[in-house]
Amino acid sequence: MGKTIVIALGGNALGKTPEEQLELIKQTATSIVDIVQEGAHVIVTHGNGPQVGMIKVATDEAAKAGAGTPVIPFAECGAMSQGYIGYHLQQAIDAEITRRNLPGQAVSLVTETEVDENDPAFEAPSKPVGAFFTEDEAKKLMEETGNTYVEDSGRGWRWVVASPLPKAIVQMPTIKTLAETDTVVVASGGGGIPVVAEGDGFRGVPAVIDKDRSAALLASELGADTLLILTAVDSVYVNFNQPDQRELRKESVEAMEGFMADGQFAKGSMLPKVEACVQFAKNNPGAEAIITSLAKAKDGLNHRAGTSIVG
DSSP: OEEEEEEOOOGGGSSSSSHHHHHHHHHHHHHHHHHTTTTTTEEEOOHHHHHHHHHHHHHHHHHTTOOOOOOOOOHHHHHHHHHHHHHHHHHHHHHHHHTTTTSSEEEOOOOEEEEEEEOOOGOOOEEEEEEEOOHHHHHHHHHHOOOOOEEEESSSSSEEEEEOOOOEETTTTHHHHHHHOOEEEEEEEEGGGEEEEEETTTEEEEBOHHHHHHHHHHHHTTTTSSSEESSSSSSSEEEETSSSSHHHHOOEEHHHHHHHTTTTOOOHHHHHHHHHHHHHHSSTTTOEEEEEGGHHHHHHHHTTEEEEEEO
């Protein structure tokens, strides 16, 4: 049996428009199938920030303009983004698998991630989503819906939603079954559609789940050997962009926790990736988390590039 590897794709692998995404994903597929060709069982997860934002803004603006279209709930926008990103990924991966005469194919799953309805994040929503409104429009919407709207960088008022911690991947039994075959599974896109338990099932809620935390949970629940986070840089650095900048190659969980405590990693970019890798390595002794660029994915797995974190 080959290793099980969860690959988390950053936004640089996808682009900001459907046309740009389709072109970039061809390169992404090449890097993914390089790893498949070495005998690994590969599960791919991805961000969806620009894509879900595009869908939400488009549907909000259409509803505002009186086009006869309803306001689409945010959870459904997340599902739409998973569907079209997954469609592009499985199409490109399948083409590359066919070109190399390899077995198997790719499949994308619309994936839900359970969150706790009592997560404190719901009391302090912080992630702006959707269209911009005037102050008067936003106040009227707050009265009508009970949602929170805030002024966003001088551009107008926007709805803000919570960012709760992921608890469980709902479709995990199916993901596990598929991952044991020659199937490349695309799952948990954008961190997964946030849902809370209700009765015998689940109910979607407006929230944004950190995709890196969700990738770490996905890898842990799968019992993966490796979590590979692909981003815009080849490695993690301390003193980044300073004269004494230093590349990190192989580090312990304890060392990375020390660097985090020293404030070495930017909150909006590298910190969540490092936190996810530390979480995965700490909870899965013998497993490894790697951060590198898409172009260096194969080299990262073979310890010729990137930053490796082990428990």
